[in-house]
Amino acid sequence: MSNVMASNVLAPAAPLPQAGAARTAEPQAPSRSVRWLHDLPVRSALVGAASIALFVLAWHVATTWKLDLYVRFMNVPTPADVLASAEAAWGSPTFGSHLLMSCRRIAYGFALAALVAIPLGLLMGRFRLLREMVFPVSEVLRPIPAIAWVPMSIMLWPTNEQSIVFITFLGSFFPILLNTLHGMATVDPVLVRAARCLGAREAAVFREVYLPATLPQIFTGLTVGMGVAWVSLIAAEMISGQFGIGYFTWEAYSLVQYPDIALGMIAIGVLGLASSWTIRLLGRLVMPWSPAR
Incomplete structure (x- = not known):
């Protein structure tokens, strides 16, 4: 046994790794010029422009060759036809009036939805009794699509314009309300207790703790609500409207003016x-601390 111990003591130690070898194994950080190019704001715009160009190219090929691969492109207008229709539309004041009418309806309906849904969501997140009273009703009304609300809104409101704004309001109201309520549920209760220990009253806790912590979820709800508001508006304009970009698109379909249909769809997407x-820009200005900046 002593021989074994002596052999372990006299055994040479394992060679230590050299510093140069350890440095070569580590991944090299990208150079400053590469990082600058990767973070360049223009890069995202270039990638987006390239993707749109590829989409237009695929559209041109499919409509020019009249492809019929289960999805038929025989009657779909080409990009050149839509461009000619856009030039004619911009020369007429009718198309501009349709755009302005839709934008005005969106502004009214979305603004009313934000003014009602955000305070209501904050109060529902703070007071359990109010949440238990309002949340079941909102969950029953939320799955009803905008098209189903058109007959009811015509009966509820005295004018056609008010009924369309009401449908737009409903489309954006529920996403804003639910996201605000979810944001209130994620507020750290330690921050609330700390504010109260420092002497903050209920209004100050709402202003200094609840609202800043809920703002990211609120702006997420505003973004989602804006998209749903456009969907609801177009559906209402196609069914009961006499003006608006949705009415313009449906009228083009009724008159078999296929380039105008594509023009209306593109205008809706751009708006x-x-x-x-x-x-999103307003959210970055209001929340300079947000990591999405």
Whole structure:
């Protein structure tokens, strides 16, 4: 046994790894120029422009060759036809009036939904009794689609314009309410107790704790609500409207003007994109601490 112990003591130690080898095994950080190019804001715009260009190219190929691969492109207008229709539409004041009418309805309905849903969601998240009273009713009304509300809204409101704004209001109300309520549920109770220990009253707790912690969820609800508001508005304009971009698109289908149908759809997409982008920009201004910045 002593021989074994002596051999273990006299055995040479394992060679230590060299510092150079350890450094070569570590992944090298990208250079400053590569990081700058990766974080460049223009990069996202270029990638987005390239994706849109590829989409238009695929659209051009499918409509020019009249592809019929179960999905038929025989009657779909080409990008050139839609461009010619857009040039004619911009030369007429009718198309501009349709756009302005839809934007005005969206502004009214969405603003009313935000003014009602955000305070209601905050109060529902703070007071359990109010949540237990309002939440079941909202969950029953929320799955009803906008098209189903058209006959009821015509009976409820004296004018056609008010009924369309009401449908737009309903489309954006429920996403804003639910996201605000979810944001209130995620507020850290330690922050609330700390504010009360420092002498903050209920209004100050709402202003300094609940509202800043809930703002990310509120702006998520605003973004989602804006998209649903456009869907609801177009459905209402197609059924009961006499003006608006939805009515313009449905009238083009009734008159078999296929380029105008595509033009109306593109206008709806661009307006929806601009609305959502405006809300995201406002969120970055209101929440400079947000990591999404």
